[in-house]
Every structure is written in C-alpha cells, then in structure tokens.
Amino acid sequence: METVKGNLSWDKLEDVLDVWLKEAVKSLEHNAMTPVQASTIPLFCGNKDVVVEAVTGSGKTLSFVIPVLQKLSKRIYHKDEDGDALGALKPGHMFAIVLAPTRELANQIQTVIHGLLKFLPDEQIPIKTQLLIGSLSSVREDIEFFFKERPQILVGTPGRMLDFFSNQKVKTNSVEVVVLDEADKLLDFTFEKEVTTLLRLMPKQRRTGLFSATLSSASDKLFSTGITNPVKVSVKSNSIQKNAPKSLNIEYTLVNPEHKLTTFLHLLREKSFKKCISYFPTCISVKYFYLVLNRLIGKDSQIVFFSLHGQLNAKSRLKTLERFTEAEDGNKKYVLLTTDVAARGLDVPDVEEVIQLDPPTDPDFFLHRCGRTGRANNSGNALVMLNANSREIDYVDFMEVKGIHMAERAAPDVAETNRYERDLIRKFILEDRARHELAVRSYVAFVRYYSKHSATSIFRLSSLAYIAVAHMYGLLRLPKMPESKFIPNEEMPEDGWLGDAIDMDKYAYSDKQREEARLKNLEEEKTKKKNDAKKRKELKKKNEAWSTKNERKESKQERREKIRKKREAIEQKLMEESSSEDEQEDWKDMVRQNKKKKTDSKVVQHAFDDL
Numbered sequence: 378m379e380t381v382k383g384n385l386s387w388d389k390l391e392d393v394l395d396v397w398l399k400e401a402v403k404s405l406e407h408n409a410m411t412p413v414q415a416s417t418i419p420l421f422c423g424n425k426d427v428v429v430e431a432v433t434g435s436g437k438t439l440s441f442v443i444p445v446l447q448k449l450s451k452r453i454y455h456k457d458e459d460g461d462a463l464g465a466l467k468p469g470h471m472f473a474i475v476l477a478p479t480r481e482l483a484n485q486i487q488t489v490i491h492g493l494l495k496f497l498p499d500e501q502i503p504i505k506t507q508l509l510i511g512s513l514s515s516v517r518e519d520i521e522f523f524f525k526e527r528p529q530i531l532v533g534t535p536g537r538m539l540d541f542f543s544n545q546k547v548k549t550n551s552v553e554v555v556v557l558d559e560a561d562k563l564l565d566f567t568f569e570k571e572v573t574t575l576l577r578l579m580p581k582q583r584r585t586g587l588f589s590a591t592l593s594s595a596s597d598k599l600f601s602t603g604i605t606n607p608v609k610v611s612v613k614s615n616s617i618q619k620n621a622p623k624s625l626n627i628e629y630t631l632v633n634p635e636h637k638l639t640t641f642l643h644l645l646r647e648k649s650f651k652k653c654i655s656y657f658p659t660c661i662s663v664k665y666f667y668l669v670l671n672r673l674i675g676k677d678s679q680i681v682f683f684s685l686h687g688q689l690n691a692k693s694r695l696k697t698l699e700r701f702t703e704a705e706d707g708n709k710k711y712v713l714l715t716t717d718v719a720a721r722g723l724d725v726p727d728v729e730e731v732i733q734l735d736p737p738t739d740p741d742f743f744l745h746r747c748g749r750t751g752r753a754n755n756s757g758n759a760l761v762m763l764n765a766n767s768r769e770i771d772y773v774d775f776m777e778v779k780g781i782h783m784a785e786r787a788a789p790d791v792a793e794t795n796r797y798e799r800d801l802i803r804k805f806i807l808e809d810r811a812r813h814e815l816a817v818r819s820y821v822a823f824v825r826y827y828s829k830h831s832a833t834s835i836f837r838l839s840s841l842a843y844i845a846v847a848h849m850y851g852l853l854r855l856p857k858m859p860e861s862k863f864i865p866n867e868e869m870p871e872d873g874w875l876g877d878a879i880d881m882d883k884y885a886y887s888d889k890q891r892e893e894a895r896l897k898n899l900e901e902e903k904t905k906k907k908n909d910a911k912k913r914k915e916l917k918k919k920n921e922a923w924s925t926k927n928e929r930k931e932s933k934q935e936r937r938e939k940i941r942k943k944r945e946a947i948e949q950k951l952m953e954e955s956s957s958e959d960e961q962e963d964w965k966d967m968v969r970q971n972k973k974k975k976t977d978s979k980v981v982q983h984a985f986d987d988l
C-alpha cells in the first residue's frame with residue numbers, strides 16, 4: 378500500500394506532466410497537491426493500475442483527471458524515436474472512459490476536465506470530451522456527435538454508456554484508460570451487471586483506476602474489474618475521525634419524530650451558513666416537503682429552497698444543481714432538499730451545513746452525505762436526526778466502529794412552534810386534496826424506506842413511532858397498510874383520523890380539471906352504486922321466482938301423485954268387484970282386449986274412408 382510522504386509540491390510532477398498541463402494545473406491555484414494526489418498522480422501517469430480510497434473532498438477527481446489527460450497528451454502529441462507522433466485517433470475510436478454512478482457527478486467530472494483543457498494550445502489537435510448520460514440526448518444523437526466531434530474521452534453513467542457501446546461502429550480497441558469514480562457504488566448490485574459488461578468490452582491491455590471514499594466494502598468485487606496487480610492508495614484522516622476529513626464536524630441530535638420538520642426549520646433559521654444540503658428519504662418526500670417548507674417559511678424568508686431528486690429529468694436536475702451552485706446572494710441561505718442521488722461526489726463550493734432528516738439505508742452513504750461539506754480543508758458541519766426513545770441511538774456506536782465519530786447536539790425545544798406549524802400544515806393540506814395524496818404517498822414511501830435499512834437491529838419496523846411520523850408528514854388520516862399492525866390498539870386513533878374527521882366526498886382538488894373529473898367519478902360511482910343496488914334487488918326477485926317455480930314443480934308432482942292415487946282407487950274398485958286373483962288377470966286381459974277392439978274398429982273405419 379502506498380503511504381503519503383511529506384512532499385506535496387506540484388514540482389514533484391515537473392517531469393511527469395506536459396507543459397500545457399502544468400500550466401493548466403497551475404491555473405487552479407491550488408498551492409500544493411493533496412496527499413491523495415501526491416500519491417496517485419505519478420503512479421497512474423506511469424504504468425500502474427490504482428485502487429484509491431481517500432476521505433471525501435480530498436481531491437480524488439484531479440488524481441485521475443490529470444493522469445488521463447497526460448496519457449492522452451502523450452498518445453497524441455509525443456513523437457517516437459523516428460520523430461513521428463501517432464496523432465489523432467481513428468474515427469470511431471476513443472482513448473479513455475470515465476464512469477460515474479450519477480448524471481450530476483459525470484457532468485461535474487466533465488466540467489473539471491474542461492477547466493484544464495482551456496490551456497491546450499490552439500495549434501494542437503484538440504482534446505474533446507463527450508458526456509454520455511440518459512435522457513439528455515438520444516443514443517442516436519450521441520453516436521452522431523461522437524462521429525462528428527471525435528472526442529477521445531467519454532464520461533458517463535453505466536446505462537447510457539452501455540447503450541452507446543452496443544453500436545457496432547463504436548470501437549473500443551484504442552481505449553487505454555478506464556476510471557471508475559465511486560467504484561464501490563458502480564460495483565454494487567445497482568450497476569454491477571452493466572459495469573462488468575462494459576469492462577469486458579475494453580482491451581485487457583489498459584490501465585484501470587478505482588476511486589472512492591468507501592472502497593473497503595467493495596474489496597471482494599475488485600477482481601471483476603480485470604484490474605491487474607494494482608497499487609492501493611489509502612488516505613485516512615489522522616483525527617478522531619478516521620474515515621472522515623478532519624475539517625468535518627459530525628453531530629447527531631435525538632428528536633421526537635413528530636417534531637422533525639420543525640426542528641429542521643429551526644436549525645435552518647438558527648444556524649448561519651451560505652449553503653446547506655439536506656437529505657430526505659425519498660424522491661416523493663423531497664417533492665412534498667419542498668411545498669410544505671415553502672409554505673411554512675412564507676414569501677419573505679431569507680431561506681431559499683431547491684429541490685433535486687431522481688424523478689426529475691436530467692435537464693432539470695442539472696439545471697437545479699447549477700442554480701444552487703451559482704446562487705450567491707450573501708443575505709440568503711440556500712438549502713438544497715435532495716436524496717441520495719446527490720450523496721456522492723458532488724462538489725458544491727460554500728456548502729457549510731449538511732442535515733439528514735433520517736440516516737441513509739446504506740451506512741456507506743452516511744459518510745458520502747456528510748462529506749458534501751468540510752471539503753478541501755474548509756470547515757463544515759454535518760448533522761443527522763435520530764428518533765428519540767428508540768433504538769436509533771445505537772447508530773452512533775455503529776458508526777464509531779466504522780471510524781466515524783459523532784458528538785451529540787441537544788435538540789432544541791420546538792414543542793410550541795410544532796403545534797403552530799402543525800396547524801399551518803393541516804390548513805395547507807386541506808386546501809388541496811392532491812396535497813394530502815402526496816403526503817400519504819410520502820409517508821408510505823418512508824415506511825418502505827425504513828424497512829430497507831441494512832442495520833435492521835437498529836431500525837426496526839416494529840418499533841417505529843408510526844403515529845408521530847404520520848403527524849410529521851401532515852397526514853389527516855392513517856392509510857391502511859400492513860405495518861399498521863405494529864401500532865398498539867390503545868394508540869390507534871378512531872377510524873385512523875389524526876385530527877377531526879373530514880368529509881372525503883367534499884374534499885376537493887384545487888386543480889379545476891382534476892376536481893371536475895373527481896366529481897364526475899364520484900357521480901358515476903354513486904349511479905353505479907344505485908344500479909348495483911337495483912341489480913341486487915332484481916336478482917333477489919329472480920331468486921325468489923326460481924323458488925316459486927320449484928314450488929310449482931312440487932305441485933305438479935303432487936298432481937301426478939293425485940292421478941296415481943285416483944288410478945289406484947279405480948283399480949281398487951274393480952278389484953273389489955272381482956272375487957279371485959285369476960279374475961284380476963282376466964280384468965287386465967279385458968282391458969287389453971278392449972284397447973285392441975278400439976284399434977281394430979279404427980282400422981275398419983280407415984278402410985271405408987279409402988273407398
């Protein structure tokens with residue numbers, strides 16, 4: 378394993394980098410290399426594969442961007458012994474691919490590369506990049522761009538990258554460098570299949586670099602990347618925080634789950650910061666609380682919220698992030714409400730606070746979330762809210778074992794504010810039925826989220842304070858869901874109402890069209906109910922008629938019975954008239970003979986008719 382030695386001066390790279398690249402690096406005005414850069418750049422520029430684990434915000438991006446550019450520069454511009462340069466790549470070929478798990482991160486990496494490329498002399502063959510991420514452009518457009526612009530470096534997310542490479546005209550045999558940023562994420566179950574397929578398409582004779590702040594959990598997956606005899610670079614913090622930067626202060630606070638949102642708003646008002654990133658459990662909760670929080674703060678607040686989550690399309694996501702990054706009114710506090718989509722790799726200057734309303738389901742993400750602040754030696758605070766009176770306090774020890782130390786921050790007393798805000802939220806919800814639907818969906822999604830925590834002994838569905846959480850989500854009524862069985866009977870509110878019951882038939886959508894459609898549906902349902910009741914009545918009648926028919930059938934049988942009895946009576950009478958059994962036989966013969974006589978006379982009659 379490579380350990381970091383004292384010399385962090387950029388001069389160390391004097392003989393490693395081309396002139397234009399040295400100028401470019403100088404322009405960044407970083408006085409010295411960070412430890413991870415000092416260890417990694419010379420190795421990766423040479424002929425080594427690298428596996429790099431270094432704390433968040435320690436400058437890993439430049440640790441691979443500089444080597445990629447240097448290697449490419451050498452490939453295109455350097456002359457061989459005969460004085461010839463290989464020059465441009467053939468059409469359809471590329472030199473390097475850089476993979477990242479999110480579109481935002483891929484975009485950010487491309488921006489860092491572009492920053493350095495500005496220093497490329499005009500007379501040189503241009504070095505170009507292409508961003509390959511879903512929903513920004515179609516694959517066909519990506520292919521067209523690739524053949525027209527001939528970029529040598531492709532940066533993107535695994536799914537789109539794989540779609541791109543499925544085109545037969547795209548050739549991978551010139552790829553010399555592959556980088557996996559946030560490699561542990563790229564190798565976990567989410568992307569593993571796509572990433573290993575992609576790596577199999579790459580030439581074996583290439584250099585590979587794996588980078589992350591949390592690589593240890595993926596150590597058993599590294600072999601699947603085809604990496605050969607890599608040098609491992611590990612940069613830990615020498616503070617109480619072994620796995621987080623020294624400049625990052627991590628705290629937890631124990632809150633009544635019912636007070637979480639009020640506590641969050643209280644902290645935003647109380648703390649002084651330029652920018653804050655706050656993590657919510659799900660996309661839908663970001664959507665919902667963005668609306669609620671904006672209502673709670675009112676129009677004139679100095680707090681400005683941004684909403685970023687995975688259900689937005691790529692363009693809106695990138696745009697929101699850009700607006701948040703560029704926002705810089707000193708009198709305002711900018712707060713990004715987001716999910717784990719913005720947990721890894723994002724580097725937004727001036728983020729001084731990170732607040733997590735709930736811990737992430739994957740413990741590795743905790744460090745990444747916290748690490749959006751306290752970057753590059755700038756101080757930052759990260760705070761996570763844990764539910765009081767539950768096992769969630771065990772999360773503190775759990776993280777300590779993982780080399781992350783948290784200090785307790787006393788929860789502010791917000792009981793009164795909470796009552797006031799709860800009324801405001803109820804009013805807000807009652808204005809529009811759609812808001813309540815969103816609240817219910819957010820609550821249900823939260824319960825699902827809670828069940829996904831990998832630390833199941835700490836986050837137990839059976840001990841979640843469902844009613845308090847439902848109050849925090851502003852629910853009017855508890856939804857029916859299997860997990861409700863964990864609510865003790867004595868705590869279950871009547872009919873699930875969390876306040877006064879309301880007439881759901883009269884609860885309207887504020888959107889006119891939607892409300893019209895709802896009323897129409899309601900009317901149709903009522904008519905359907907009426908019709909169903911009518912049908913039921915008719916069916917009942919039919920059933921009754923069927924039973925009377927049965928009765929009629931019975932009387933037919935009775936009639937038959939009567940005839941039978943009559944016949945028996947006649948026979949009895951005849952029998953009484955005769956004295957012996959033989960005579961009975963004779964009587965039967967007599968009847969038969971009588972019948973025969975009748976037919977014979979009929980035959981005679983017919984014979985006369987024919988004449």
Ligand SMILES: Nc1ncnc2c1ncn2[C@@H]1O[C@H](COP(=O)(O)OP(=O)(O)OP(=O)(O)O)[C@@H](O)[C@H]1O
Pocket residue numbers: 407408409410411414431432433434435436437438439589590721722723724748749752753
């Ligand atoms: N040598 C340096 N000196 C000072 N700042 C630097 C240096 N190198 C990079 N930085 C800055 O440090 C910040 C963090 O860098 P970067 O995003 O590469 O961190 P990282 O290690 O990739 O973090 P994460 O693990 O969160 O992805 C960036 O703003 C970058 O400009």
